[in-house]
Amino acid sequence: MYKLNVNGTSYEIDITASESLSDVLRDRLGLLGVKVSCGEGECGSCTVLVDGKPETSCLKLGRQAEGQEITTIEGMGTYDDLHPIQEAYIEEQGFQCGFCTPGFIMATKAFLDSNPNPTEEEASEAMSGNICRCGAHPYIVKSVLKAAEKIRG
Amino acid sequence: MANNFEYLRPTTMGEAVDMKSSHGARAQFWAGGTDMMLQWKAGITDFDYCIDLTYVPDLDQIALDGDQLRIGAMATLDDLDLQSGLHPLTEALGETARMMCTKQTRTLATIGGNLCNASPSADLSPPLAAMGAQARILGPDGERTIPLTEFFTGVRKTALADGEMLTEIVVPDVGGDVAASYNRVARTVVDIALVSSAAFIKLDSSGKITKAGVALGAVAPTVVRVNKAEDLLIGCSLKEAANGVANKAGEHAIATANAITDIRASKEYRTDMTSVLTQRAIGRCVAILEGNG
Ligand SMILES: Cc1cc2nc3c(=O)[nH]c(=O)nc-3n(C[C@H](O)[C@H](O)[C@H](O)COP(=O)(O)OP(=O)(O)OC[C@H]3O[C@@H](n4cnc5c(N)ncnc54)[C@H](O)[C@@H]3O)c2cc1C
Numbered sequence: 001m002y003k004l005n006v007n008g009t010s011y012e013i014d015i016t017a018s019e020s021l022s023d024v025l026r027d028r029l030g031l032l033g034v035k036v037s038c039g040e041g042e043c044g045s046c047t048v049l050v051d052g053k054p055e056t057s058c059l060k061l062g063r064q065a066e067g068q069e070i071t072t073i074e075g076m077g078t079y080d081d082l083h084p085i086q087e088a089y090i091e092e093q094g095f096q097c098g099f100c101t102p103g104f105i106m107a108t109k110a111f112l113d114s115n116p117n118p119t120e121e122e123a124s125e126a127m128s129g130n131i132c133r134c135g136a137h138p139y140i141v142k143s144v145l146k147a148a149e150k151i152r153g
Numbered sequence: 154m155a156n157n158f159e160y161l162r163p164t165t166m167g168e169a170v171d172m173k174s175s176h177g178a179r180a181q182f183w184a185g186g187t188d189m190m191l192q193w194k195a196g197i198t199d200f201d202y203c204i205d206l207t208y209v210p211d212l213d214q215i216a217l218d219g220d221q222l223r224i225g226a227m228a229t230l231d232d233l234d235l236q237s238g239l240h241p242l243t244e245a246l247g248e249t250a251r252m253m254c255t256k257q258t259r260t261l262a263t264i265g266g267n268l269c270n271a272s273p274s275a276d277l278s279p280p281l282a283a284m285g286a287q288a289r290i291l292g293p294d295g296e297r298t299i300p301l302t303e304f305f306t307g308v309r310k311t312a313l314a315d316g317e318m319l320t321e322i323v324v325p326d327v328g329g330d331v332a333a334s335y336n337r338v339a340r341t342v343v344d345i346a347l348v349s350s351a352a353f354i355k356l357d358s359s360g361k362i363t364k365a366g367v368a369l370g371a372v373a374p375t376v377v378r379v380n381k382a383e384d385l386l387i388g389c390s391l392k393e394a395a396n397g398v399a400n401k402a403g404e405h406a407i408a409t410a411n412a413i414t415d416i417r418a419s420k421e422y423r424t425d426m427t428s429v430l431t432q433r434a435i436g437r438c439v440a441i442l443e444g445n446g
Contacts, residue, residue: 017160017203059186061160130255
């Protein structure tokens with residue numbers, strides 16, 4: 001059994017040797033907000049925070065995450081109490097189909113934690129590890145800047 | 154997908170090396186897994202034992218130690234980026250790291266993994282080779298240190314014997330006025346380098362170049378140093394290096410390159426670009442040392 005800390009809760013779970021962290025989060029813990037698209041670390045859909053840093057969970061072994069603090073989109077906000085980043089994405093229409101959105105929001109969280117007052121160029125660069133197939137990138141950059149504004153208050 | 158494997162978790166370097174020695178080629182180290190996961194899924198690599206290095210302490214330090222720059226094998230590309238401000242050479246390595254992967258894969262990908270994977274187009278090999286970096290290796294019989302250029306023996310092949318692991322990269326003699334620059338051409342930012350070149354320059358107190366390194370990536374099975382270009386640079390002033398010498402160094406780069414044509418680019422394009430990129434790298438080093446970097 002392996003101990004995983006996810007969204008503030010501690011779990012004891014059976015994890016097979018080759019199981020990726022994204023599979024563990026989705027299949028064992030039912031955290032379906034973790035999206036897997038390319039499965040090769042290029043698209044950023046499966047981005048989660050590990051000890052506050054963004055990581056593509058499809059490339060990491062589930063067992064490698066033992067003892068680390070994992071945050072997924074489910075740990076960000078609720079329907080009734082959205083995280084300011086989620087509010088900003090809704091207000092600025094930072095998505096169309098929404099599949100890539102959890103990954104973008106987690107990448108945004110890590111980015112704004114390290115740079116609370118970014119320029120448009122910095123925001124655009126910071127979002128370059130995530131791909132939006134609908135092409136909402138300009139709105140995503142606006143969402144990031146709006147979220148920064150909201151968090152700064 | 155290949156067969157499942159057994160997961161081993163050493164908590165000291167000694168234990169990691171013992172595990173590798175006892176299982177030999179049937180075991181593979183797993184660092185960030187950004188190459189391993191893909192190669193394993195694709196069946197390119199097959200092994201029975203995965204030795205996870207995540208829980209081995211002290212392998213992820215980036216620090217100045219006297220006149221040496223020491224980079225632990227488990228330091229990530231993101232660590233390199235974040236430590237850019239430590240030294241002019243970490244500045245160049247941080248800039249290189251930011252060209253690689255994406256933010257959320259740089260947090261996983263390690264320096265040791267990039268070098269041990271031994272891809273001819275790996276981005277860290279040319280700048281580190283140009284700087285004269287050495288690889289520290291731990292094995293069942295103890296430790297040894299070899300020049301990074303000898304660490305690579307072929308495409309995806311290293312000098313690591315069964316039972317050995319890379320523990321650290323050491324760049325000696327980093328004191329004084331030094332600068333480095335790495336340049337590559339790639340189709341897109343997440344694509345691998347089609348061809349690349351790095352330069353390193355060290356000045357003496359009179360402003361003459363006392364040490365130079367020029368290394369090319371993706372034009373041979375391993376990274377190659379352009380000795381003739383280095384010899385040309387040594388003894389020059391920065392002005393001479395920028396005017397004319399860089400150009401000649403570029404010609405030596407062309408003569409050293411042994412590029413191939415593949416799906417990404419032609420031999421001719423790669424060869425021509427070695428000169429362009431080498432001149433850019435030298436020009437950038439000069440600009441940094443003149444205070445205009
Ligand atoms: C989306 C994406 C983009 C990428 N872009 C780039 C790029 O632009 N440029 C580039 O150069 N690379 C790129 N890569 C490749 C990759 O990220 C790097 O090669 C990475 O640095 C490998 O490190 P790792 O820790 O993930 O290694 P792993 O995958 O864990 O290991 C790689 C190999 O090294 C061995 N190994 C690891 N550590 C040690 C050690 N200490 N001692 C002995 N053997 C060891 C392993 O056994 C394995 O054979 C990219 C990868 C992805 C997924």
